[in-house]
Amino acid sequence: MSDYLDGRPIPAPSRLRFLVFGLAVVLGAGMLSTRLFAIQVGGTTPYAAFAATTRTVQEALPSTRGLIYDRTGEPLVSNIASYSVKIRPSDLPESKRSAVVETLASLIGMDPADINVAIDSNPGSRFDLVRVAQDVPRDVAAFLAESSSELPGVEVVVETRRNYELGSLFAQVLGYTGPISGSELLDLKQDGYLPDDLLGRAGVESTYEAILRGQYGLQTVERDAAGREIQVVRTDRAPVAGSSIRLTIDAREQALAEEALSWGMKAASLKQGVIIVMNPQNGEILAMASLPTYDDNAFSQGISNADFQKLLDDTNKPLVNRAISEVYPPGSTYKLIAGTGVLADGKITPLTQLRTAGYLTLGGIKFRDWNDRGFGMCNIYCGFGNSSDTFFYQAAAMLGIDRHGYWGKQYGFGSRTGIDLPAEASGTVPTNQWKLDTLGLPIYPGEVYLAGIGQGYVAVTPIQLLNAYSALANGGTLYRPYVVGETIGADGVVTKVQPEVLGKVNAPPSVLQVMRKAARTVVTNRMTFNLVDLPIVVAGKTGTAQFSGKAKNLPFHQWFVAFVPKDPWKTASDPGGMKAVARTDSELAIVALAYNSRAKGNAATEMVKYFLQLHFGITKDYRNFNLMVSRDRRR
Amino acid sequence: MSIVSARSSRPNRWTAARVSVVWRNFDLQLTTYAALLLSFGLAMAYSNTATSGAGVFEGSSVFLRALMWTAIAVAVFLVATTFDYHWLKTFAWPLYLVQLGLLAVTLAIGGGVGGTSRWVSVFGLQFQFSELAKVLMIVVLANYLGSRVGRLGSLWALIGAGILAGPPFVLVLLQPDLGTALVFGAILVATLFMSGASLRWLGILAASAVAAFPFVWTYVLADYQKARLTAFLNPLADIQGTGYQLYQAQIAVGAGGWFGVGLTNGTQNALGLLPVQDTDFVFAILAEELGFIGAVVVLGLFVALLWRVLVAGWRSKDPFGTVFACGVAAMLLFQLFVNVGMVIGIMPITGIPLPFISHGGASLISIALALGILQSINIRQGRAEW
Incomplete structure (x- = not known):
């Protein structure tokens, strides 16, 4: 077989x-x-022993984030309790994920795509919680907590979130907190940051992150077999609450600045604008408004990707703090550089007269003055006071580009001021070396002319311009601008921020005094329309600038940068205000930028004027409401 | 005692006469051990469901699904037992094509975690065809080697068997599923060895496999596969990464002690610390909840089952039966050793299910099919007494 x-x-x-x-x-x-x-x-x-320690787990004990106050102590930011929805990816089976995400999205009114993005961009491991929604209403939170069996991996936790009391008013300055990203977590893990942590994303929330955050503690928690917390066994390390900070900005002053700015923008049909107010004696920022802006609360409540994208795509860049992060050609305001330079280098005296005309010819090209007839023989007061272009072409040519650049840097241009806000731009001061390095070409003579009137390659931030005129106002000291005046520790200890000197403008005090008087002449010459009629003494410089280029209709930006001496009220003994501006005691400097302005007058001057009216409580209204019809098109 | 007589489905080459079906030769012991192991599996499914917070009899709970698969598996086992296994020899080649087809379909339309294609949805249930392919592989090899017993001294028999096992091996490797591919390898080696293949050539093949290892390591294995293969050497080195499962698994095992913490009381189970606690790492939960005693009882049941499988092979007068039984034994032993070895840290992490205990319909049904065929072999040896 x-x-x-x-x-x-x-x-x-x-x-x-x-x-x-x-x-x-x-x-x-x-x-x-x-x-x-x-x-x-x-x-x-050792594994049997490990098992016992797994039942008691060490958890981070978050610290209370410090608050932010305005100059007067009014709270600008508070911490309020809110419900957050988090997901632990390891507890969410892949097969059920889409169903759970759909259900969750409809319950909390989110876009399912946003939830998926949150889960997929989770910076921690699959076993760490991922925050998918913040500020969920109480009844929804309760419902979610009860339906945990239908929504595996979904957890509801109580967290504090930042509430920005004044909404958008301080948005650019305060910034907001947002979830940590994977690469940030790598850097910050050893500092105790958790995968679902929040950290300061913009403004002082970002620059003062370490101070505001404090130090997380550690606690040992005992959990039962089902993973529920039974008791806190012990606190291994108590959390240290973050310090609070007090801004140099007064909320009232900020509101005035924003009101002046938004009025001017509306009157001149502008899309973007900036006002910064500062104390020249120490660099304290007193107000900083950049419009359009956004509401910080949108971020601290957990902004949807669609809304965030809308802010990013907005051509008027609401998220950007134009006061420090964007560069513009300074135009005639930059004539301060050539003016200070020719005087300090002894090329001219305050009495030297230069011949101004409708234009100068260089290499066959006409370099025009804004005034077709010129101003005839003109000294520095006449040249600066009338903003004569041909005067400053010659002044710049006397200095040469490198010496002109030297004076630009003396006033702080070309490098960051070091203000305690993130994303500051540094601008450009053209020199021979700079052009060789960046474009591989030497400076042409015509470009020296253009630099003299703040055109061509020159690019500045509004804060740099304000800081330069503040140095002029205070007698030549360049301070580091700052928005945080003091920190208040959790123990109540107050630490004042000391003013920091960046440098001294290397010009004799007499030269700076001449330039201050010349700046007053700008106002008395009525280059600033009726600003001179105000009962206070104001000195400053207007500017109208165009980004360089051949195209005819490039946008014009209108500037006005000004300072007001201490005790500014006009007196009989000093009707012109010349004595007042000769002093170096100014405690108020202000810059306004009207971006892409087609106003016939200078919209920036109008904004400054309105701010000064509000600031000094001047009841008579000097504003010019016909910005779009005036023929005044001066530089 | 009744002897049921039946006509052989087909007069076969070496038994011209009818084959009697001797129900007395139905191996009750083998069935009992399998049923006991199955009940351990159900207990673990219950525990897993109870601690996940979901109702045990709710919707599509792990436990309900396990009950359903068990019912199907029992049916498959009974059908396979009554079915005359001789037909398998007749249809070995078509079955081989079916096997390749299943694996190709899996590769083409299959789903899986992280870009792999390991299972196919059948009526809404995920089914891993590679499990079925393992049993079909045993059938094909048993037919090929069984019909050549006594003539397997040459290298050509080895090459022939290798050519048969090669395509399924590669198809599974492409999914990619290294663990299942290794099971194919174990089945091939064991059936060759037990069917009397030349030891000399087997030895040479084994030596060349060892020699080829560095090449495979460098050029064939993906980084994640290497990481998993080496993590067991030092699980504490990367607790949050590749060593995580292993670390948590061994904590669970360690927490068990002599008698375990009791069904549904496992902390590692409840805390959800084990990522694939209901499949590949289920033995860790078993060891925690039932303790050393429970774990050893399960191991003992496996040994007893393997003993009965080998006895079936030994007693079979048909070489097909002998080789088939040895293939099944090799599959069970390899999966047992690699899965439990992985959980307790003496084998690399490969993702091989533990027969009977891991929750997975395909695995259970495939084993039921294999054991059913084995019983069919037992009762169709054409003799009344052993």
Whole structure:
């Protein structure tokens, strides 16, 4: 029976080989049981001991984030309790994910795509919670907490969130907090940051992150078999609450600045504008408004990707703090540089007269003055006071580009002021070396002319311009501008921020005094329309600038940068205000930028004027409401 | 005692006469051990469901699904037992094509975690065809080697078997599923060895496999596969990363002690610390909840089952039966050793399910099919007494 068809017997199975197989079975099972014994009973591996420690887990104990006050102590930011929805990806089976995300999205009124993005961009491991929604209404939170079996992996936690009391008023300055990203977590993990942590994303929330955050603590928590917290066993390290900070900005002053700015923008049909107010004596920022802006609360409540994208795509860049992050050609305001330079370098005296005209010709090209007829023979007061372009072409040419650049840098242009806000731009001061380095070409003579009137390659931030005129106002000291005046520790200890000197403008005090008087002449010459009629003394410089380029209809930006001496009210003994501006005691400097202005007058001057009216409580209204029809198109 | 007589489905080459079906030769022991292991699996499914917070009898709970698969598996086992296994020899080649087809379909339309294609949805249930392919592989090899017993001394028999096992091996490797591919390898080696293949050539092949290892390591294995393969050497090195599962698994095992913490009381289970606690790492939960005693009982049941499988092979007068039984034994032993070894840290992490205990319909049904065929072999040896 047991043979092949050809009659050969089928060999019986090999006894030896079956023995070997059986032995393998016994050996295999033996090895497994031996190792099991070692782990479970023998105590030769540490794992049994680890099991006990897993029931008590160490958890971070978040610290209270410091608050932010305005100059007068009014709270600008508070911490309020809110419900957050988080997901632990490891508890969310892949097969159920889309259904859970759909359900969750409809319950909390989110876009499912946003939830998926949050889960997928989770910076931690699959076992860490990912925040998918903040500020969920109480009833929704309660419902979610009860339906945990239908929504595996979804958890509701109570967190504090930042509430920005004044909404958009301080948005650019305060910034907001947002979730940490994967790469940030890598850097910050050793500082105690958690995968679902929030951190300051813009403004002082970002620059003062370390101070506001404090130090997270550690606690040991005992959990039951189902993972619920039974009790806190002990606090291993108490959290240290973050320090609070007090801004140098007064909320009232900020509101005035924003009111002046938004009025001017509306009157001149502008899309973007900036006002910064500063104390030249120490660099304190008193107001900083950049419009359009956004509401910080949108971020602290957890902004949807669609809304965030809308802010990013807005051509008027509401998220950008134009006061420090964007560069513009300074136009005639930059004539301060060539003016200070030619006087300090002894090229001219305050009495030297230069011939101004409708234009100068250089290399066959006409370099025009804004005034077709020129101003005839003109000294520095006449040149600066009338903003004569041909005067400053010559002044710049006397200095040469490198010396002109030197004076630009003396006033702080070309490098960041170091203000305590993120994303500051540094601007450009053209020199021979700079152009060789960036464009590989030497400076042409015509470009020296253009630099003299703040055109061409020159690019500045509004804060740099304000800081330069503040230095002029205070007698030549360049301070680091700052918005945080003091920090208040959790223990109540107040630490004042000391003013920091960046440098001194290397010009004799007499030269700076001449330039201050020349700046007053700008106002008395009615280059600033009726600003001179105000009952206070104001000195400053207007500017109208165009980004360089051949196209005809490039946008014009209108500037006005001004300072007001201490005790600014006009007196009989000093009707022109020249004595007042000769002093170096100014405590108020202001810059206004009207971006892409087609106003016939200078919209920036109007904004400054309105701000000064509001600031000094001048009841008579000097504003010019016909910005779009005036023929005044001066530089 | 009744002897049921039946006509052989087909007069076969070496038994011209009818084959009697001797129900007395139905191996009750083998069935009992399998049923006990199955109940351990159900207990673990219950525990897993109860601690996940969901109702045990709710909707599509792990436990309900396990009950359903068990019912199907019992049916498959009974059908396979009553089915005359001789037909398998007749249809070995078509079955081989079916096997390749299943694996190709899996590769083409299959789904899986993280870009792999390991399972196919059948009526809304995920089914891993590679599990079924393992049993079909055993059938094909048993037919090929069984019909050549006594003539397997040459290298050509080895090459022939290798050519048969090669395509399924590669198809599974492409999914990619290294663990299942290794099971194919274990089945091939064991069936060759037990069918009397030349030891000399087997030895040479084994030596060349060892020699090829560095090449495979460098050029074939993906980084994540290497990381998983080496993590067991030092699980504490990367607790949050590749060593995480292993670390948590061993904590669970260690927490078990002599008698375990009791069903549904496992902390590692409840805290959801084990990522694939209901599949590949289920033995860790078993060891925690039922302790050393429970774990050893399960191991003992496996040894007893393997013993009955090998006995079936030994007693089979048909070489097909002998080789088939050895293939099944090799599959069970390899999966047992690699899965439990992985959980307790003496084998690399490969993702091989533990027969009977890991929750997975395909695995259970494939084993039921294999054991059913084995019983069919037991009762169709054409003799009344052993």
